[in-house]
Amino acid sequence: NAGVMQNPRHLVRRRGQEARLRCSPMKGHSHVYWYRQLPEEGLKFMVYLQKENIIDESGMPKERFSAEFPKEGPSILRIQQVVRGDSAAYFCASSPQRGTGELFFGEGSRLTVL
Amino acid sequence: SQQGEEDPQALSIQEGENATMNCSYKTSINNLQWYRQNSGRGLVHLILIRSNEREKHSGRLRVTLDTSKKSSSLLITASRAADTASYFCAVNRDDKIIFGKGTRLHILP
Numbered sequence: 001n002a003g004v005m006q007n008p009r010h011l012v013r014r015r016g017q018e019a020r021l022r023c024s025p026m027k028g029h030s031h032v033y034w035y036r037q038l039p040e041e042g043l044k045f046m047v048y049l050q051k052e053n054i055i056d057e058s059g060m061p062k063e064r065f066s067a068e069f070p071k072e073g074p075s076i077l078r079i080q081q082v083v084r085g086d087s088a089a090y091f092c093a094s095s096p097q098r099g100t101g102e103l104f105f106g107e108g109s110r111l112t113v114l
Numbered sequence: 115s116q117q118g119e120e121d122p123q124a125l126s127i128q129e130g131e132n133a134t135m136n137c138s139y140k141t142s143i144n145n146l147q148w149y150r151q152n153s154g155r156g157l158v159h160l161i162l163i164r165s166n167e168r169e170k171h172s173g174r175l176r177v178t179l180d181t182s183k184k185s186s187s188l189l190i191t192a193s194r195a196a197d198t199a200s201y202f203c204a205v206n207r208d209d210k211i212i213f214g215k216g217t218r219l220h221i222l223p
Binding site for chain 1: 147149155156157159161209210213215216
């Protein structure tokens with residue numbers, strides 16, 4: 001039973017380009033969370049999604065960031081027109097139930113903006 | 115702001131000693147969880163304690179929860195080199211799970 005799969009593990013983009021980060025949750029999990037982590041810091045909540053629904057996006061920047069979790073396929077975190085401040089590790093976690101239990105994390109996608 | 119705040123931010127102890135980390139939070143919770151993160155890796159769930167529980171054990175881990183003080187502690191007994199990692203507490207707020215900034219634990223040989 002594969003764990004949470006994130007790709008790419010490392011992504012380099014130039015300022016102004018788009019970054020797409022993918023997350024396949026564990027089998028049977030329909031709840032996905034995205035977090036951002038800067039070096040030596042904690043995880044900052046970005047967005048919580050269920051299949052085809054955004055439940056809470058209160059941690060997402062108002063511009064350039066979007067997330068989706070379609071009926072089929074992985075969850076996507078999309079960052080348009082990246083800036084240097086977007087450089088960070090982005091972690092996805094999945095859960096079989098709504099917001100109360102254990103989260104299963106992927107290994108993260110490390111975005112570097114040149 | 116983050117819901118959980120760990121204390122201390124960093125801790126270095128000798129192998130074999132016990133390590134204690136604390137977490138404080140601000141609002142009522144359903145449960146509190148502790149996670150470990152090795153450098154460059156994803157987080158791994160360690161233990162979950164519900165709001166009606168006061169203490170929970172798992173192997174060398176002991177977690178306490180004091181809802182009147184809005185605080186929790188994680189004790190790792192007989193520490194090993196492999197315990198070197200960052201440790202985070204996490205609390206539910208609405209449907210979100212919010213993490214603190216973590217305690218960086220370093221076990222000295």
